[in-house]
Amino acid sequence: MTDGLREAADVRPCRSLLSVPAGSPALFEKAARSKADAVILDLEDSVAPDSKAEARASVIAGLRDVDWGDRIVCLRINACDTPFMYRDLIDTIEQGGDRLDAIMIPKVNSPAEVAVADMLASQVEAAVGRQRPLGLEVLIETAAGLAAVDAIAAASPRIQALHLGLGDFAASLGARTTVIGGQSSDYGVLSEATDDNRARAFHPGDIWHYALARLLVAARALGLRAIDGPYADFRDVEGITSLARRSAAMGFDGKWAIHPSQIDPINRCFTPTEAETSRARAILEAMEAARRDGRAAVTLDGRMIDIASIKQAVALIGKVDRISSKEK
Template sequence: MTLRLRRSELSTPASSPKMIEKAMATAADMVFLDLEDAVAPAQKEAARKNAVDALRNLDWGTKVRAVRVNGADTHWAHDDVIEVVEGAGDKLDVIIVPKPKAPRDVWFFDTLLTQLETKLNLKKKIGLEALIEESAALAHVEEIAASSPRLEALILGFGDLSASQGMRFGVASDPALRYPGDMWHHARVRMITACRANGIDAIDGPFGNFKDPDGYRREATWAATLGAVGKWAIHPSQIEIANDVFAPTPHEIENARKMSEAYQAATRDGAGAAGAGGMLVDAVAVRIFEGVLERARLTGRA
């Protein structure tokens, strides 16, 4: 799998050239041009050309270049992939697959991309990300996570998953009826575990109220604590928060470095563990700390 930084994935309607240009000026790790939910049916076909033009002609800097196509069960999916890849496949990094319910939906896009890459003689493979936003997808998330070598990440899609599960949000207006705790904890843990087991990235889904930065930071922090590496942003104001939350803090980096050095010194002396700052540091702890240091290097904080 190609290693990419995905702390923030900014959603941008492919139907709006103005918004696409604004997205290029942000610090998002990834910008994905959306042909699905953010685009009205009457505009979907025209939006493909906007996506191709943006991929070919705009300065993306170091951003990951992505397009979210329509789902495999729609009549737009086939032409979404063909027109975008034939128009700008050499400039495209990732296609985001919405609403898969089983591995077969990922295979559809994998097979189509293989055919196009061969036909066009593209030198690099285009990666896939898939949204877990249907009850059937969450029920089969382990199979979906293992479904394709192209698959680089899964994303938890809260909106459609809420509808698919029949969740009732109206009761939230009454404090006495609110769900106790994080209603997404199980879904987050299950998806993140499936991703980690298959060596792919786990991305937390969108937070709808972009005027509530504290709420966005809280949800991002919960996801990061559980092992997610990034979160969607539906507004540029959320990007800085995601980039901060999904990178180690200076304290975490300093502590990880100190603990790793203590363990290395102990092993040189023949010990299998070390004590540092009142904490036992053994091989298991070092595995955690090495992950922190690797993340620090990837995000430029090391």
């Protein structure tokens, strides 16, 4: 494994991550011209076993030939328990040039799997003289992975982000769902029973809230990005918007898109609004005035703000500035 302290995660915006099948190189140019902050070239679920080698060659060519702009480019390799993983890493690092930013490891169940990828990447990078170490992105997709997420997140200083993949995760739990990343109409509670025999209201819940919150806490504890996974019904604009707003409100950095039509709704949801930005700037201005007057806290629009308010405002303005810089 690599030595030393964890480096800061890539600071580029990562609101929308467009997943592109590695076996469809005709889509690479379209992805590179899209408004997605990141592109995931997928060698795993979207590629049949007999087509893995051909898709890997397409990725290598695409990394060398396509102008990916300033977006993050990530390669989703095959899982560590498959016969494809080692060749995915070796061939891509040896032949793909320096444009690749990160390797995504799917279905991670233990820190040992991260250590294997880290060690192998380190050796190949040293052999080819790669100057910029690859980051690692960890995809949590099983009950075992979520149970060990703290240890997994700390397994390598290369790790930059934790992702939650709800399709395989639902299967791992035995959840009764029909759409990857969607909700269940059965998940909720009834209002309390009353004596007047009125119909009891049903209050739906978020079936994935615990898993999302658990992964988010593990990521933030180590300064990592937290990424929500895909929503498979790409025709449902209202659905992807609702799910992205939920994740953004929780504190996630971004969400997967499996179709270009999902990029704009995701980007909007993960971009602070003008009202939020104005409020954050007003907080910073008010606190600066309080500092000059020797006060530790101040009221703004009838609400108390203090050092915690500053931290929130600074984080939001930093996000706005990074997004604005990318979109210039």
